[in-house]
Amino acid sequence: MNPIAARIRDFPTTVFSEFSALAQKHQAVNLGQGFPDFDGPEEICEAAIRAIRDGVNQYAISAGTVVLRQAIAEHAQRFYGQRVDPTTEVVVTSGATEALFDVTLGLVDPGDEVILFEPYYDSYVANVTMAGGTPRYVLLRPPDADHARWWYDPAELEALFNDKTKVIFVNTPHNPTGKIFDRAELEHIAGLCIRHDVLAVTDEVYEHIVFEPSRHLRLATLPGMAERTLTISSGGKSFSFTGWKIGWVIAVPALIDAIQKTHQFVTFAVSGPFQHAIAAALRLPDAYFAGLVQSYREKRDLLVDALTVAGLRPIAPEGSYFAMARIDHLGFADDFEFCRYLTRDIGVAAIPPTAFYVEHHRDHGRGLARFAFCKRDETLLAARDRLAALARR
Numbered sequence: 512m513n514p515i516a517a518r519i520r521d522f523p524t525t526v527f528s529e530f531s532a533l534a535q536k537h538q539a540v541n542l543g544q545g546f547p548d549f550d551g552p553e554e555i556c557e558a559a560i561r562a563i564r565d566g567v568n569q570y571a572i573s574a575g576t577v578v579l580r581q582a583i584a585e586h587a588q589r590f591y592g593q594r595v596d597p598t599t600e601v602v603v604t605s606g607a608t609e610a611l612f613d614v615t616l617g618l619v620d621p622g623d624e625v626i627l628f629e630p631y632y633d634s635y636v637a638n639v640t641m642a643g644g645t646p647r648y649v650l651l652r653p654p655d656a657d658h659a660r661w662w663y664d665p666a667e668l669e670a671l672f673n674d675k676t677k678v679i680f681v682n683t684p685h686n687p688t689g690k691i692f693d694r695a696e697l698e699h700i701a702g703l704c705i706r707h708d709v710l711a712v713t714d715e716v717y718e719h720i721v722f723e724p725s726r727h728l729r730l731a732t733l734p735g736m737a738e739r740t741l742t743i744s745s746g747g748k749s750f751s752f753t754g755w756k757i758g759w760v761i762a763v764p765a766l767i768d769a770i771q772k773t774h775q776f777v778t779f780a781v782s783g784p785f786q787h788a789i790a791a792a793l794r795l796p797d798a799y800f801a802g803l804v805q806s807y808r809e810k811r812d813l814l815v816d817a818l819t820v821a822g823l824r825p826i827a828p829e830g831s832y833f834a835m836a837r838i839d840h841l842g843f844a845d846d847f848e849f850c851r852y853l854t855r856d857i858g859v860a861a862i863p864p865t866a867f868y869v870e871h872h873r874d875h876g877r878g879l880a881r882f883a884f885c886k887r888d889e890t891l892l893a894a895r896d897r898l899a900a901l902a903r904r
């Protein structure tokens with residue numbers, strides 16, 4: 512008897528486990544995993560502590576505390592002009608991770624096809640597989656002589672839509688490329704969803720890390736898309752509290768119902784005190800959000816300069832806190848060999864992005880490495896010093 516269920520038997524161990532262990536073993540500066548090595552605003556910490564002291568310590572309402580759902584609706588209106596009914600159009604989840612699971616299990620039947628942009632955030636494929644759906648892939652390609660930004664071939668995307676297509680996932684700002692889907696791209700995707708009666712799930716966890724002149728646009732706010740889009744976000748990246756795991760889904764009542772039905776049997780409800788604190792965070796003044804972007808812009812520039820000096824060819828991200836760099840001219844067999852060398856011999860950990868491509872597309876990631884810059888300036892400066900050894904190699 513094989514004790515492991517067939518549906519998860521072939522799941523790989525995430526690439527982060529290998530590289531976190533390797534980084535620790537070699538005391539490398541860890542620019543691999545995407546979590547800040549600093550805390551978010553003190554007043555938001557205080558809000559969580561206050562909620563605990565005030566007795567917000569028993570099961571929260573399953574759909575989310577009233578104060579947080581209200582704050583999520585206000586935030587959607589304030590930043591995107593999106594009208595959201597907090598009582599019927601929001602479910603609060605254990606991070607975007609649970610939201611992605613609930614959405615997939617709530618919408619995808621065995622045999623349904625789900626379109627994913629590649630490279631992808633790795634939980635999408637696992638979720639679709641657990642739901643019995645079939646992932647179909649469309650490539651995001653790096654900038655080249657004809658394209659100034661990461662791009663996809665519109666014909667390649669159009670060819671994937673068929674009678675079995677149920678959902679398309681759109682992650683913008685995108686991990687790991689740092690791409691922001693612009694208005695023309697979102698309008699193209701919206702047109703296909705409407706024409707083929709397909710749902711869209713957007714993963715917008717980096718919505719507040721967007722560098723000018725790029726702008727973050729919400730697919731749900733395009734004409735005809737409110738009724739067929741499920742918008743996912745979370746507080747982890749916007750407020751630098753990734754460990755608090757407060758996420759949410761916004762959708763019209765008919766769709767949110769499917770998410771609530773799944774959510775009630777996955778976690779039922781998530782941590783009350785942290786919901787209170789994230790409600791306060793979503794209501795922070797504009798200056799907070801502007802400061803976050805400014806700080807990340809400086810970190811991005813520092814990292815991009817350091818990688819350039821080291822002889823890599825970074826692709827400056829439009830958003831998120833990740834930068835991909837080209838490494839294919841450096842003489843390594845592939846991204847894994849490069850990232851292992853970098854971690855072990857140079858003392859800086861990065862992530863090999865082939866982990867975010869399906870087997871038969873791995874060649875597209877072999878010449879790249881992903882670096883996270885959600886780190887204190889001291890950490891990034893230490894990485895810069897070590898990376899200089901790469902140029903001397």
Ligand SMILES: Cc1ncc(COP(=O)(O)O)c(C=O)c1O
Pocket residue numbers: 545605606607608609632682685686714716744745746747753756757758
């Ligand atoms: C694209 C993307 N989606 C979702 C998540 C998970 O978000 P959360 O920490 O809110 O579960 C991450 C975290 O790295 C991410 O990069």
